[in-house]
Amino acid sequence: MAEHLPMQQFPANARAALQNDTQRGALRAAATVFGERQKKTVAGNPDWQHWRSTARAVKDHTLLHLDHYLVAFERQALARGTRVHWARDAAEATGIVLGLVRAAGATLCVKAKSMTTEEVRLNEALEHAGIEAVETDLGEWIQQLAGEVPFHIVVPAIHKTEAQIAALFADKVGTPPHADAAALTAAARERLRQKFARAGVGISGANFAIAETGSLLILENEGNIRLTTSVPRVHIALVGIEKVLPRLADLDVFLRLLPRSGTGQTLTTYQSLLTGPKARPGDEGPDEVHVVLLDNGRSRMLAEEVTRQSLACIRCGACLNVCPVYQQVGGHAYGSVYPGPIGAVVTPQLVPLARAAQLPFASTLCGACRDVCPVAIDIPRLLLHLRQRVREGSPQAPAAAPQRGERLAMRLLAWLLRSPRIYRFAAGTARWCRWLEPVWHHLPPLSRWRAGRSVPCLAPRDFRRLWRQRSRR
Amino acid sequence: MKVALYVTCVVDQCWPDIGLAAATLLEHAGCTVLFDGEQTCCGQPFCNSGYPASAAPLAKRVIASYERSGAEALVAPSGSCAAQIHHYPALFAGEPAWRQRAERVAVHTFELSQFLVRRGMTRAPGRFAGRVGWHDGCHGLRDLGVRDEPRRLLRTVQGLEFVELRAADACCGFGGTFAVKLPELSVAIADHKLDEVDATGIDVLASGDASCLLHLRGRLERRGSKVRALHLAEVLAHGVA
Numbered sequence: 246m247a248e249h250l251p252m253q254q255f256p257a258n259a260r261a262a263l264q265n266d267t268q269r270g271a272l273r274a275a276a277t278v279f280g281e282r283q284k285k286t287v288a289g290n291p292d293w294q295h296w297r298s299t300a301r302a303v304k305d306h307t308l309l310h311l312d313h314y315l316v317a318f319e320r321q322a323l324a325r326g327t328r329v330h331w332a333r334d335a336a337e338a339t340g341i342v343l344g345l346v347r348a349a350g351a352t353l354c355v356k357a358k359s360m361t362t363e364e365v366r367l368n369e370a371l372e373h374a375g376i377e378a379v380e381t382d383l384g385e386w387i388q389q390l391a392g393e394v395p396f397h398i399v400v401p402a403i404h405k406t407e408a409q410i411a412a413l414f415a416d417k418v419g420t421p422p423h424a425d426a427a428a429l430t431a432a433a434r435e436r437l438r439q440k441f442a443r444a445g446v447g448i449s450g451a452n453f454a455i456a457e458t459g460s461l462l463i464l465e466n467e468g469n470i471r472l473t474t475s476v477p478r479v480h481i482a483l484v485g486i487e488k489v490l491p492r493l494a495d496l497d498v499f500l501r502l503l504p505r506s507g508t509g510q511t512l513t514t515y516q517s518l519l520t521g522p523k524a525r526p527g528d529e530g531p532d533e534v535h536v537v538l539l540d541n542g543r544s545r546m547l548a549e550e551v552t553r554q555s556l557a558c559i560r561c562g563a564c565l566n567v568c569p570v571y572q573q574v575g576g577h578a579y580g581s582v583y584p585g586p587i588g589a590v591v592t593p594q595l596v597p598l599a600r601a602a603q604l605p606f607a608s609t610l611c612g613a614c615r616d617v618c619p620v621a622i623d624i625p626r627l628l629l630h631l632r633q634r635v636r637e638g639s640p641q642a643p644a645a646a647p648q649r650g651e652r653l654a655m656r657l658l659a660w661l662l663r664s665p666r667i668y669r670f671a672a673g674t675a676r677w678c679r680w681l682e683p684v685w686h687h688l689p690p691l692s693r694w695r696a697g698r699s700v701p702c703l704a705p706r707d708f709r710r711l712w713r714q715r716s717r718r
Numbered sequence: 719m720k721v722a723l724y725v726t727c728v729v730d731q732c733w734p735d736i737g738l739a740a741a742t743l744l745e746h747a748g749c750t751v752l753f754d755g756e757q758t759c760c761g762q763p764f765c766n767s768g769y770p771a772s773a774a775p776l777a778k779r780v781i782a783s784y785e786r787s788g789a790e791a792l793v794a795p796s797g798s799c800a801a802q803i804h805h806y807p808a809l810f811a812g813e814p815a816w817r818q819r820a821e822r823v824a825v826h827t828f829e830l831s832q833f834l835v836r837r838g839m840t841r842a843p844g845r846f847a848g849r850v851g852w853h854d855g856c857h858g859l860r861d862l863g864v865r866d867e868p869r870r871l872l873r874t875v876q877g878l879e880f881v882e883l884r885a886a887d888a889c890c891g892f893g894g895t896f897a898v899k900l901p902e903l904s905v906a907i908a909d910h911k912l913d914e915v916d917a918t919g920i921d922v923l924a925s926g927d928a929s930c931l932l933h934l935r936g937r938l939e940r941r942g943s944k945v946r947a948l949h950l951a952e953v954l955a956h957g958v959a
Contacts, residue, residue, distance in 0.1 A: 259903050273910075569889040569907045607900070609893030609907065610766060612860035629765060636768030652769070659764055659772035662727075663779065665756040672731055690898040697905035698936030701732050708725050708734035709755045715738065 247368075247394045252580030252592065255603035262574040268404045272575050275403045279566045282509025283617065290505075300498045301620045304557040307491055308547060314456040314489045315538065321459030325521030327534045334541050335365035341537050342367060342448065342481055343374055349479045349533070351376065351445025355437075357463070357470040358382035359450030360398050360560060361483045361539060363582040364595070367448070378448070379440045381469040383433055390417045396576035398583060399507045399562035404575050437469065447473035447531070451484045452559070453499060454536070457492045460520040461536070464503060464513040471517050480519075480531040485539050487547075487556035499559065502619035506561035542595040551630050555590050557620045564614035564624060570607055579604060586614035590627045598634060602646035605631035669707075676703050719837070721749040722789035724780070724827075726799045727759040728928040729949075736928060739951035740795040740830055742958055747837040754783045760794075761809075762802040766894045770809055777806045778816065781823045792827045795951050796927050797858015803827040804861060829858050831867040831926060831950060844956040845876040848921035852880070853911070853934065854887040855927035868926055868950050875954060885914045890925075892933035908937045916943050926950045 250258045262268065287293050307314055319329045332338035346354060354371060356362065356378055368389075371378040380389045384401035388394065391413055395401035402410070407426055415422040420432045449470060451461040461482055463470050474480045490496065504510040523530040546552045565571045565585030576584035581592040581604070589608060593601035605628045614624040636652065638644035661667050679702075685691050691700055721744050725737040741751045760780055761773030780803060784792050794800040804827060806820035828836070850872060858864040865887075873880045891897070891907025898904075912934070915923050923938070923945055925931055935947035 256900055259900060263902055263906050569891060569910070570903065573903055573906045573910070605768075606896070609856070609889050609891060609896050609904075611856035611889035611893070613856075613889065616860055629768075629770075632766070632768035633770055634768075637771060651767075655764060655767060655769050655772055659761075659769070659776065662758040662761075663775050665758055668758045690895075693898040693901045694936070696901045697940055698933065699939040701932050701936065703731055704734050706734065708730040708737040709753075711734045711738060712741075712753050712755070715741075 247388070247392050249394055249582070250577055250580040252596075252601055253603060255578060255580065255607050258578035258580060259570075259574040259607070262578045267406065267409070268575060269573065271406050272404050273572060275400065276566045276572050279400070279509060279562075283506060283563055283566065286505040286509050286511065296498050296501055297619055297621050300502055300559075301557060303490065303495050303498070304620055305554075307489060308487070308553055308556055311486065311489070311547060314491055315486055317456040317491075318454055318459060318489050319538075321456065322521070322536055323459070325459050326524075327459055327521045327536055330535060330537045332537050332539045332541070335539075338365045338483060338537055338539050338541065339367055339370035342483065343370060343376075345479065345481055345535055346371065346376055346446050347374075349445050351477075351479070353440065353444045354378045354446045354448050355440050355444040355473050355477060356380050356385075357447070357449035357473040358385045358401070358465070359448070359483060360395075360582060361450045361485050362448060363395060365483070365539065365541065367483065379437070379444075381437050381440070381467075381473055382465075383430065383467060383469075386433060386437065387413065390414075394577070394582065396584075397562060397565055398560055398576075398585075398588075399565075441472045441476050444477045446479045446481060447475075447477040448481050448483070449474050451482050451488055451536075452503065453496060454484050454489045455491075455493050455496070456489055458520055460493070460518050462496060463517045463519070464500075464515070465517075466508070466510075466514040468515055471515055474517060474519055475530050478531055479533045479535070480522075481535045481537065482519075483537045483539060485541075486543050487558075503559055503561050506559075506563040506617070506619040546591075546594050552594060552627065554622050555587075555594060555627060557622055558587050558591065559620060560587075561619055563617045563619065567613040567617045569609060569611060569613070579607065586624045586628075587622070590622075590624055590631065593631050593635075598631075598642075598645035602635045605635060669709075672703070672707060676705070679703070719749050719791070720752055720787070720789040721833075722752050722754065722784055722787040722792045724757060724760070724792055724794040724799065724803075725753070726794055726796045726928060728932060729795060730757075732932070733928060733949065736795055736949040736951050739949070739955040740793070742955045743830070743834060743839075743843070743951055744793060746843050746955075746958070747834050747839045749837065752787050752789050754787060757783055760799045760802045762799060763894055765802065765805070765809075774809045777803075777809050777820065781806065781816070781819050784823050784826070785819070790826065791833060792823060793830055793833045794827070795830045795949065796929065797829045797855040797862055797864055798927050798929055800827050800829045800832075801857035801861035829862055829864050829926060831871055831954075832858075832862060832864050834871060835867040839871065841874045842871045842954040843958045844954050846922075846953050846956040847877040849879045849881050849919070850875075850922045850924050850953060851883045851915060851918060851920040852886050853883075853890060853923055853925040853930060855925055855930050856889050858926050859887055864926065868924075871954055872924065872950070875956070878953070881918060881920050883914055883918060883920075885911050890930045890934050892930050894929070897933055904933070905937060908933060909941075912937060912941060912943065912945075915945055916941070920945060922953065923947045924950050924953050
């Protein structure tokens, strides 16, 4: 069973990732390609900023009235024969899905790529119950064969080279050891087709849930999601409550933004709009459709004005591709199903904050994520808010992971900086004690700075002295 | 026009020449430069490390100092410190009077090159022989929208050949306390940028942020690179008495 690295140990995970040259090379190449493609599509669209603000306004409105739109979605979905289930947390969600799979008498499920099912660890729950769950997205299947969790929310195997995948397939699928991409894809296709034919249940997520019609919209490039949601007798979709949109017409702007941001495509190869089970026995589609609406911490994000915008995310992955931290260490180092900048925002709100306390600090606050975000989520602002909750706490909750020494040092420094006289005295003392530099250089934070960088010296005279001399002249 | 110069603590203590160069440029643009010797730090390290409560008193000092000065603009040779001042209003959610004062200061606060171009500077006064590349400091670029101004000014320096780097707007990896919390990662991010810098064969990597320069200069030295990291003001005012 694929396990995440411990998110508490982000610094150690990151150091290990920096040692992996193959992974860094593949990651840099892929992130650059996606980043460049995104840049190009955006540059060619004078309406981009307008689309962004429209999409964000739709999201903000929906989130403010989420209770209304969720119930509306349920009503419309029920009217079209879809059954709707509500799950407070991961355990409830997996329990509901497991019950449905058992009721369908299925021992094999095919799965469409879905981060939400990863979030609740659905595969693990199914496996424990003796039910085979096969990922049918090529990248996701590669990860499943390798026994790894996804490395990226849109491109699960972004860190693997063709040669690595060929070796993996030779071992697990029986293809020739140096098979090329076309041969590997063909082998995957053949294997997965057999699974589709035998599976009793297809499990997916959804990109959007439409309140007006009770429909789900799912985007993909491989066609496997269309098979997953139409061939098996039963289709189960696990959908986060933030995925709801009021009207079918709202899809317009999101269909422009999501593919362009995710993969740099104008449109994905497939867009499936699914509205309930088949109406007549001769129709295509499943006999039963179930939508499981998942909270799992989302209503907590909704409750606070600052954190609410975390729920506007449409999981395009663009912020991962442009993030200098993600580009260096990749997805696994974060130890969460949601890596990168948005992962560092969402994860600490999904799991106990003390466990994810490292993640809000895994950023240089460069803001590239905010610029690229198709729904203009102010990720740096959210990271700062979470850093505060980790270190100082909030009126509602104590600090999740206070560092007493650091807090004391910061307070002392702030106090020192509050008085210009003490500030000048401290700087003067430091100048006078230059002979002590070798000692300081071996103490944090300078010892940590020196790992890779030379240490700047204090100037013999500070600016105010030079300014006085200059003014006299 | 009277301008208050906010030199920043890094420039004050480590590289005061940058502050003098900034003052020279402002005077060249026809400004009277005021400097309040009581200034310390803008409070950014506290906000960025999760201790905004400690930043608030420092913000109040900057606001009060500017109000006292009677200047019409507050100019910093740092995109990141200027951006921090732009974020001051958020520190005073529970203090409406201070919030209002913070907002007034924020609209009058500029990064150096941004201000010089607004003041109508079309030619930098300096002379500088060499090939110069530019590093966009993230906060100047993304919080304040400073992109064209430094490039435009650099191109007018006599003798200077401006080289546009592919990774100009890539983060240098400094990130404040990030640089010492995750040092290996911070350095790896710098190397991504500096690999291009070294390959391009430029003489100088210029930036508008002394904090980025602390990190980039330190790394360039450790790499044994021939490229020097200089502040924009030092290049623009080079050779001007």
